Amino acid sequence: MQYSVETDKKWQKRWDDMQLAKFHPENIKNKLYVLEMFSYPSGANLHVGHWYNYGLSDSWARMKKMQGYEIFQPMGFDAFGLPAENYAIKTGVHPQISTEANITKMQEQLKSMGGLFNWEHEIVTCRPEYYRWNQYMFLQLYKNGLAYRKNAPVNWCPHCNTVLANEQVLSDHTCERCGTVVVKKNLTQWFFNITKYADQLLDGLKDLDWPDTTKKIQENWIGRSEGAEVKFKAIQNDQNIKDDAGNDLDLTCFTTRLDTLCGVVALVIAPDSELCDLLTTKENEEAVKAYQQETLSLSDIDRSSTTREKTGIFTGSYAINPVTNEKIPVWTANYVISGYGTGCVMVVPGHDDRDYEFCETFDLPIVQVISNPNEETVLPYSDYGVLVNSGKYSGMTSEEAQTEMLNDLA
């Protein structure tokens, strides 16, 4: 039998007449919620990629329907943001007009594909009856201190005059829209305090039926929260550096390995942080400025790559190790990303691969403070062990030393 649009139409009318896609919530025992991602009405038509997504879930929904399930498969349009803006720029039509027209067209197309979609519960994210709930939720977060503003570096396209997501910056650091080289710029932005929920999120991951690699990625993204913040006093020409409020400036580092504190040989800060400008001395200004400029053209992904050659430069300032009272140099290096964690990192070459490499490159001392209890210690040694070269903590196990140091620093 040959394919015929007429046959399609005949059956689609029949399905409409019998309200095949209608959801009966009272039939709760057998309900099945089938949700695919919503279409972006950024172009005037659906493309084959849409049906590539919907074909599978729609076929499955139909099968389940025939098996007696009460199917709820809604459809909607994710109609805000850059794609709609780009489309408006390209065509010169106001995004509200073009987006609504695109939605009407796409609804027709989705219907003519014969999908088992429930249109009674359609949502369109650019309509006030939908986004009032986004605004409502944002206000709840704000009222509870979970949404806040601060200065942070963003990807900025000087041609489009807009902030770009990491995904919109191409591998040659140019803007996805116009090809201009993207720069880093400090801007006041909104943040959600999701780190407050890091422990809960990490605990919840354990029970999820997800592939291990996906869980690992999530785990790294959420970040470890078990650890301690260590404050180092910042000094310049043997004087305490003051912050804007006139107080002694502390450099705060987060570490999960407090037991290695006596082996810290330097601190490293992000070159594109305000801290870097504050800590750079007159004598080092020219060199640091050049290094900052070089950093601007790197993406965060390049910067945190473990295989990339380590670069960095001395700021001219020092920090005081709170347990040894030793004076250690403060460097800036672009593997530290401003806006992640405290933006300041301890360098412990004896017990961390990356730090070991960094100190070898720049001739910084490599100090051993943990020894392998079972065999001869080979540096960098990153496991737990017994403390050495650590003053009164020497001889303690890593676990004992962590508890002891935490008490001493409190």
Ligand SMILES: [Zn+2]
């Ligand atoms: Zn651009």
